Amino acid sequence: MDSVFQRQIAYFSMEIAVDQRMPTYSGGLGILAGDSLRSAADMRLPMVAVTLLHRKGYFLQRLDGQGQQHEEPADWNLHEHVTLEAPRVIVQLQGRYVQVAIWKYVVRGYDGWSIPVYFLDTDVPENEPLDRAITHLLYGGDSRYRLLQEAVLGVGGVKALRALGYTDIQSYHMNEGHAALLTLELVAEQSTLRRTRGDDPGVEDSVRSMCVFTTHTPVAAGHDVFPLDMVQSVLGHQPVLDRDDRYCANGLLNLTTLAMHFSGYANGVSRRHGEVSRKMFHTDRVDAITNGVHPTTWIGPELAALFDKRIPEWRGEPGQLRLAINLPADELWQAHQHARTRLVRWVNEQTGAALSDKVFTLCFARRNTGYKRADLLLSDLDRLKRIAREVGPFQIVYGGKAHPRDGQGKELIKRIHAARDALAGEISLAYVPNYDFAACRLMVAGVDLWVNNPMPPLEASGTSGMKAAMNGVPSLSTLDGWWLEGWTEGLTGWAIGGDRFADSMDAEVIDDRAADASSLYDKLEHAILPLYLKNQTGWINVMKHSIALNGPYFSSHRMMRQYADRAYAK
Numbered sequence: 200m201d202s203v204f205q206r207q208i209a210y211f212s213m214e215i216a217v218d219q220r221m222p223t224y225s226g227g228l229g230i231l232a233g234d235s236l237r238s239a240a241d242m243r244l245p246m247v248a249v250t251l252l253h254r255k256g257y258f259l260q261r262l263d264g265q266g267q268q269h270e271e272p273a274d275w276n277l278h279e280h281v282t283l284e285a286p287r288v289i290v291q292l293q294g295r296y297v298q299v300a301i302w303k304y305v306v307r308g309y310d311g312w313s314i315p316v317y318f319l320d321t322d323v324p325e326n327e328p329l330d331r332a333i334t335h336l337l338y339g340g341d342s343r344y345r346l347l348q349e350a351v352l353g354v355g356g357v358k359a360l361r362a363l364g365y366t367d368i369q370s371y372h373m374n375e376g377h378a379a380l381l382t383l384e385l386v387a388e389q390s391t392l393r394r395t396r397g398d399d400p401g402v403e404d405s406v407r408s409m410c411v412f413t414t415h416t417p418v419a420a421g422h423d424v425f426p427l428d429m430v431q432s433v434l435g436h437q438p439v440l441d442r443d444d445r446y447c448a449n450g451l452l453n454l455t456t457l458a459m460h461f462s463g464y465a466n467g468v469s470r471r472h473g474e475v476s477r478k479m480f481h482t483d484r485v486d487a488i489t490n491g492v493h494p495t496t497w498i499g500p501e502l503a504a505l506f507d508k509r510i511p512e513w514r515g516e517p518g519q520l521r522l523a524i525n526l527p528a529d530e531l532w533q534a535h536q537h538a539r540t541r542l543v544r545w546v547n548e549q550t551g552a553a554l555s556d557k558v559f560t561l562c563f564a565r566r567n568t569g570y571k572r573a574d575l576l577l578s579d580l581d582r583l584k585r586i587a588r589e590v591g592p593f594q595i596v597y598g599g600k601a602h603p604r605d606g607q608g609k610e611l612i613k614r615i616h617a618a619r620d621a622l623a624g625e626i627s628l629a630y631v632p633n634y635d636f637a638a639c640r641l642m643v644a645g646v647d648l649w650v651n652n653p654m655p656p657l658e659a660s661g662t663s664g665m666k667a668a669m670n671g672v673p674s675l676s677t678l679d680g681w682w683l684e685g686w687t688e689g690l691t692g693w694a695i696g697g698d699r700f701a702d703s704m705d706a707e708v709i710d711d712r713a714a715d716a717s718s719l720y721d722k723l724e725h726a727i728l729p730l731y732l733k734n735q736t737g738w739i740n741v742m743k744h745s746i747a748l749n750g751p752y753f754s755s756h757r758m759m760r761q762y763a764d765r766a767y768a769k
């Protein structure tokens with residue numbers, strides 16, 4: 200029944216968060232991959248997944264008193280989590296034969312259906328030291344290191360599936376451009392099969408009929424690009440790259456365009472991101488499937504217990520979360536208070552802060568990088584203090600790593616620490632180090648308001664606000680990514696500013712910082728805090744609508760159903 204021969208969909212991703220204790224992911228992309236597999240397992244999809252082992256993880260973040268970030272390797276004991284498969288494969292890289300070991304982890308669905316995830320590993324004694332390091336560090340090293348990793352993932356990944364006996368895969372899903380080199384291996388396979396060269400249109404057509412590509416990056420500079428001579432020195436001569444068009448312009452290989460070229464189906468990850476991608480790639484071929492999150496992974500234990508009692512079918516059928524509209528107000532309120540107490544205790548332990556478990560709590564937690572504007576909420580500390588004094592008390596929780604080479608992101612963390620000190624005595628602010636899977640689970644369940652203010656249209660989707668919504672936590676967010684689809688003013692949350700791109704994708708991308716900050720403060724002062732403090736019934740109504748309106752739609756079950764219908768079905 201569970202034979203490898205029936206597995207028809209292979210999901211490829213540079214990072215996959217399968218387990219809180221395995222640092223094989225860095226953030227949103229890996230968590231999304233994990234949620235995709237968790238829903239696929241619940242839905243009994245015939246899927247298998249491929250990624251890299253990342254023995255040293257991404258990194259552990261330590262912060263000093265001024266908010267200076269220090270990075271430490273995230274070593275982990277793989278033997279506790281994954282098991283070694285018998286076959287090894289060989290990939291020719293830089294003229295050397297590099298051996299790739301394969302480790303297996305099993306994602307289990309709600310009723311036991313299993314999805315095998317294969318973690319590729321070049322750290323075997325037979326390889327040279329430099330080759331052993333290829334699969335050590337997620338997003339570490341230079342451009343050549345990245346290319347080597349992507350070659351192991353794409354080329355090694357297809358070879359690994361064959362060695363494991365998967366000969367009947369119908370769909371290869373590339374989760375972001377990192378996996379695009381799998382197309383080269385499929386072209387090589389098809390050419391051998393048809394005894395022709397890779398530029399035979401029959402070869403291209405058959406590869407295209409098997410490939411699915413999801414792009415997650417709304418800015419051209421975010422796509423992986425490698426000089427063709429580097430590609431040749433790593434992968435040897437590849438006939439399909441002997442062409443000076445689409446994916447190989449100006450002596451550069453663009454992995455996103457390569458993936459697009461060889462995919463019969465491509466999509467962005469929210470409706471708006473679909474529009475942005477169609478404009479960026481000058482094509483109408485890019486569909487949109489809005490991201491989702493896995494309800495039983497993200498709904499905290501307090502609310503989960505309440506749902507088990509009042510909406511017993513929600514675990515198997517997240518559509519039932521619509522019934523949250525009927526939850527008894529006092530039970531929902533109590534469950535959330537318990538989640539907040541659990542969060543506050545943990546934040547205080549982690550940071551030495553003295554947050555209160557009785558005070559309205561805002562949270563901003565995500566990768567720290569320029570366009571996300573983590574410090575927008577702190578633009579005008581005097582106004583913030585005045586709101587706390589005149590309208591009512593609140594406290595703020597922050598979290599988020601900056602990529603080791605993102606100087607601007609690191610500066611932001613320091614600026615938030617300086618604001619923390621400037622607010623001391625009036626508004627408590629805690630910056631929790633090492634934001635990760637476990638931290639996010641505590642935060643989305645325990646805070647009262649989820650704040651997100653990227654510069655539109657640079658947020659492809661965003662998913663943490665969906666996790667918050669399922670926990671009855673409304674968002675205060677700029678109109679971008681998923682929030683354009685999840686936002687109902689005053690019922691599921693509040694908008695910061697308007698939608699600059701409502702009429703045309705040609706609108707300018709500008710950092711409307713002063714106007715956005717002022718809109719954020721206005722909503723906090725005149726709508727959000729007064730509702731919370733003076734109208735508890737009204738607030739609980741917002742909590743219910745967050746769950747009932749957004750829980751069913753923004754579940755990864757809905758997302759995977761759409762992939763199954765539009766992308767995998769042939």
Ligand SMILES: *Cc1c(COP(=O)(O)O)cnc(C)c1O
Pocket residue numbers: 225226227228230564565566634635636639640660661662663664666
């Ligand atoms: C969900 C999640 C993200 C992605 O959320 P965004 O809204 O895109 O920031 C990032 N990191 C972790 C650890 C998460 O759990």
